[in-house]
Amino acid sequence: xxxxxxxxxxxxxxxxxxxxxxxxxxxxxxxxxxxxxxxxxxxxxxxxxxxxxxxxxxxxxxxxxxxxxxxxxxxxxxxxxxxxxxxxxxxxxxxxxxxxxxxxxxxxxxxxxxxxxxxxxxxxxxxxxxx
Numbered sequence: 001x002x003x004x005x006x007x008x009x010x011x012x013x014x015x016x017x018x019x020x021x022x023x024x025x026x027x028x029x030x031x032x033x034x035x036x037x038x039x040x041x042x043x044x045x046x047x048x049x050x051x052x053x054x055x056x057x058x059x060x061x062x063x064x065x066x067x068x069x070x071x072x073x074x075x076x077x078x079x080x081x082x083x084x085x086x087x088x089x090x091x092x093x094x095x096x097x098x099x100x101x102x103x104x105x106x107x108x109x110x111x112x113x114x115x116x117x118x119x120x121x122x123x124x125x126x127x128x129x130x131x
Contacts, residue, residue, distance in 0.1 A: 070121050
């Protein structure tokens with residue numbers, strides 16, 4: 001179960017939404033009033049979590065949209081492997097490799113032994129911050 005559903009009207013900036021199969025964070029949202037022939041529309045601007053691409057969606061406010069389920073977990077960096085880091089989950093002790101984040105300040109902090117918060121979103125993992 002990697003996603004759930006909500007109506008577009010329930011969402012607000014800061015929430016997450018799936019647009020074109022990619023999980024995104026909503027950065028801007030406006031709602032237009034009901035017209036002569038139809039329902040109120042929402043205009044959503046969102047940034048992709050994994051690609052950083054800007055995506056837009058215009059749809060009726062009562063339309064059901066996909067919302068990604070985000071699992072927030074804690075892990076410890078075991079090894080730095082260039083563009084990837086190896087992380088061990090602090091609860092399950094599973095080890096896995098994850099791509100380093102784009103943010104330079106965060107990349108510099110990723111040394112072996114450092115604890116990080118990572119998210120599992122739609123089956124993919126990403127490092128959010130150090131603890």
